[in-house]
Amino acid sequence: MVILISCCDPRIIPEEFGLFKREEYVVVRNAGGRAEPAIRDICVLSTMTEITDVVVIHHSDCGMTHLTNDAIRSSMKSRGLGDEKLDTFEFGEILKFLVVEELQGPAIQT
Numbered sequence: 425m426v427i428l429i430s431c432c433d434p435r436i437i438p439e440e441f442g443l444f445k446r447e448e449y450v451v452v453r454n455a456g457g458r459a460e461p462a463i464r465d466i467c468v469l470s471t472m473t474e475i476t477d478v479v480v481i482h483h484s485d486c487g488m489t490h491l492t493n494d495a496i497r498s499s500m501k502s503r504g505l506g507d508e509k510l511d512t513f514e515f516g517e518i519l520k521f522l523v524v525e526e527l528q529g530p531a532i533q534t
């Protein structure tokens with residue numbers, strides 16, 4: 425089974441890329457298509473089936489390249505969401521130097 429990690433941006437639909445047959449893959453989506461938060465799902469899936477490959481799909485103009493952890497925390501606080509643990513939570517901001525490295529590979533244009 426192939427794991428496709430993708431951003432939850434609705435403009436990106438990995439199922440439409442035709443990379444694999446439908447029964448050959450599972451899509452794990454999160455904000456920014458980050459691998460770290462997907463690890464939990466991959467571990468669970470690996471107990472049920474053999475994972476042969478993990479493919480990370482990023483896209484151009486991802487909203488997570490415009491947000492920082494602090495901006496997300498500030499937005500949540502302004503809406504009365506979160507508690508004292510909010511300041512310790514990482515939302516997976518994409519730092520500029522990471523974006524440059526990631527864009528060296530083929531990008532899917534949105």
Ligand SMILES: [Zn+2]
Pocket residue numbers: 431432433455456457483485486487488
């Ligand atoms: Zn995105």
